[in-house]
Amino acid sequence: MPQLADPVANLPRLAARGPSPSVRGAQSIDRAAGLLRLLxxxxxxxxxxxDLVARSGLDRTTAYRMLSSLVATGLACRDPVSGLYGLGVEAMSVGLAALGRAPLTQACLPLMKALARRTGEHVFLVARSGDYSHCLHLEEGPRPIRAYAEYVGGARLLGTGVPSFSMLAQWDDAAISEHFERHRRQYEAHRLSIAKLLRWVKQARAQGYAHINAQGVGGVGLAFVLGTTGTAALGIVAPAARMPRSRGAELVAAMRAEMRRFGVGEPS
Incomplete structure (x- = not known):
């Protein structure tokens, strides 16, 4: 199987602010924000x-001092055994607060409405959260299906929904195998083996998008980079009878065209 050196190198990117020229007097904030992105x-x-020193360009003393401050505020944490740093509870709290009026949903809503009108199908927006995808929004087509609406606000294991599968397909085979073993029971409950999962991954990599028909449901998913460190995906889902392979390519072309039109994704 081919391995991906950079799991997001070929994905469209959400037009979002990343590191930018420093505002006068805000150098410390810029540096702290850079450390948070690295974490x-x-x-x-x-x-x-x-690693943080090498990647940030800060000297060790400055990096340590800033990390200690971030740990003290709860934005970062340090494992007492390994000494490794990560995002803290306060960073998680800030992220969860953003879901109340998710900026990603606001950015994608116009294009999702356009896609629903253009295709006549349901359009999903999901974002990766660890080993899971979180459904942020469903823009319904002209034929509402109650079961689809129940997914909004919920989490699903990566690979068990079409949009989330397009994100999983960006991982290399070793990472996918480790992920499968962590959640073997859930995958087997969905009648998914590691062989089938990797076969679908290979197809998605070759196509540049996910197209899956299973258990009476079909759809296409297109992943894109969220900000500087995250991954999200758009998906169009319908009964399998309306999702032949020939239509999948047409739907993805429409997704890419609307992303360009609304400035939500830009070529990497």
Whole structure:
């Protein structure tokens, strides 16, 4: 199987502010924000002080002092055994507060409405949260399906929904295998083996998007980079009878066109 050196290198990117020229008098804030971005990018396993120094360009004393301040405020935390740093409870609290009026939903709502009108199908917006995807919004097509609306606000294991699968497909095979073992029971409950999962991943990589028909439901999913460290995805889902392979490519072309039109995604 092909391995992806950079899991998001070929994804469209949400037009969002990343590191920018420093505002006068705000250098310390810029540096702290940069450290938080680095912590977020390594949140799954933690990040060492040495790595943070090397990647931030700060000297060790300055980096340590700023990290200590972030730990004191709860925005960062340090594992007492490994010494690795990660985002803290306060950072999680801030992120959860943002979900009340999610900026990503506000940015994607116009294009989702346009896609629902253009395709006549349901359009989902999901964002990755660890091993799961969180459904932020569903823009319904002209034929509402109650079961679909029940997913909004909930979490699903990556790979068990079409949009979330497009995010999982960005991982390399080793990471996907580890992920599968962590959640083997849930995958087996969905009749998914690691062989089937990797077969679908290979197809998604070759196509540049996910297209899955299973258990009477079909859909396409297109992942994109969220900010500087996150991943999100748009998906169009319908009964499998309305999702032949030939239509999948048409729907993804429409998704990409609307993303460009509304400035939500830009080519990497």
């Amino acid at each position: 977020a990018s390594g949140q799954d396993r933690g990040t060492s002080l040495r």
